Amino acid sequence: MSGHRFSPGVVLAERYEVKNFLAAGGMQEVYVCFDRTLEREVVVKTPKAGIKDRRFRRGAEMGARVHHHNVAATFDYYEDADLTFLVEEYIVGLDLGRRLETEFVFMDPSLAAHVIHHIANALHEAHSVDICHRDLKPSNVMTSADASINVIKLTDFGIAKLAESEIAAELELFEQDQSTLTTSNTLLGAVPYMAPECWENWKSAGQPMDIWALGCVAFHLLHGTPPFGSGRQAFMNIAKLLSGSPLQLTRPTWFGKHKNTEALENGLWGIIEACIQVSPAARPQAQDVMRMCQQLCYATAGRKIGTITEYPGTYANGNRGDFGRITDDVARRRWFFHLTEFFGQNGPEQGQRVSFSVYPGVPQDRSAPVLRLRR
Template sequence: MTGPLDAGDLLGGRYRVLNYHAEGGMQYVYAAIDELTRRKVALKTPKNNSASKRFKRSAIVAARVNHPNVAKTLDYLVEDERRFLIEEFIEGADLAKSLLGQVNFLDPYLCARVFHHVAKGVAAAHHVGVVHRDLKPTNIMIGGGYNLTELKVTDFGVAKLAGDVIDEANAGGEQTLLLSATAVGALPYMAPEAIEAPRTITTKADIWSVGAMIFHLSTGVEPFGTGLLAVNKILAAVPAELPQFVTRNPQFHPLAAQVIDLAKSCMKRNPDERPSADELVRSCGELCYSSSLREVGTVKRVQDHKQWGFIRSDNGDVFFHANCVFGAAGLSAGDKVLFSKHEVGGNAAPRAYPVLKLTK
């Protein structure tokens, strides 16, 4: 077995390949059926020999973590000198594709929910001494799209056990930065100590990465830029200025400010000043965010200098006010939007809040 798998291939005497599903910088991902349990699983296999060195460690480390917000590792096998990692299958896509695929940023309610669940998954890993070291949007899997029916941290390929020293030269990939064959992580989410002293990083490096991701989701801006130019900014630990729209609207300001402040607390230059994952979970649990279902609709019309209007949805027209729209620009007829609907009773149309303009 030397090339990509084909539908119908049987691995380990039990995993039947259904179809190609996706790929990352270093691995192919297939959907398969476990013929023993009849469970659908994700079957991952490295693209090259260098990536193969990650897989056994990934299986050993990830198998220690058992939590609803972490993709569960089910099995590991070697067949015809090729390695395979079996994980639970998540019906959805990674955070970058599923949530940022149609918007440049998320409203504070969605950000708070993502923050809370990611923190729970990271805390579960830290409880068993696992440092992920490569947290980024493509390593967060989302089910249910903007309704977030599932959120799971995945891909522990460059993870380590707290206190372990591993061969950094054999870790990483196209989406993972290696500086002098030592620093491991993904810009723009890498902690300063992951650049300066990667062999001794602790769980606090993961906390930095979580904060950097949430800052990005909240603002549409990578906190320290992208590429190698971000390194000096990361080492200085001074994130980018907030776009005015993030906290300008009084409807969103309280929660947006809390989410941003919490994200910034994760990006303190001194790791000891950052919250622990458990503290982060508790703080996120105190955020007042809604879990209302989201719908997609089209702006039907706007009136009174774009101060209010109606959204056409599959379930009828929904009223919106400009103050309920999160973002810098107003809405126009024909714009596609994401919104939550709230019934107000009587003959009045339901109200939309929050409303987020879709870019695609």
């Protein structure tokens, strides 16, 4: 625990007992704590040592105004001369950024639509009470660790206001010395999802910046990378847009290969193109994006994790075909799948890890979709 502000067993404000350190960002440290009063686990977020900013309180107040099942609830806020922290709902799982790094190469259309729809719901709720998140990115979306991603919650409304001051300062430094971009964790994390107007005047950017960021996250889910790259590459690509270069977004190469999801792919791409518009005025409002998501037809069946144990499959006459079988991790059952239901940059191979849903079929139940995983 060396270097962390609090050690296990420390009790904050005579109520919150620190259980363990959870994570750290550019502006905060995060701990899992036990709320002795209500007897539940919570998350405590505190500014890193040396950071003191009234925006932390204002941000916490903003977060507490948003009540929705797709937003991590803000429970409490504490401040005295020596200590500042906010208390937030504890979500067991991983943030979306971590899952993209370690689990998903990209997401199939149904899973991507599921995630995008829930984030859009969260933004609509925030925008409806005149709150702009200002730091929407995969690492600020918490998800349950299950294959179906049943729980999706937007977090860090309380930290976004604190990060705002640092990002604004870093943008000023970047204008003077572009090498600062490589040393700023806060700015580096925000850049791939940062709308063009933020580079011109960060403080005046409003809710349309959240819509741009949602489009970039959606692109990332389907492509496996953000639309304009990361770090310096992202900045240079956005700078070209600001100088008048045409906006060019390329569809994933696998779009159109699966006829049963072609309409869904087109619907998702329509949302991405609507959100990623250089002019803030050209972007839809959150309620419009939510309605666009409601028009999508996507599968929500539960998912399993397994391994491809046979591909290609063999017919009774000994001939091989474009089908195979998956063995799931839990029941150790084998499930049939066809090549047309496989989503991956390379074709199915024995030993590949996949997530999949199962539907009744004759003569065998069918797995669809089958999504290749990193591990």
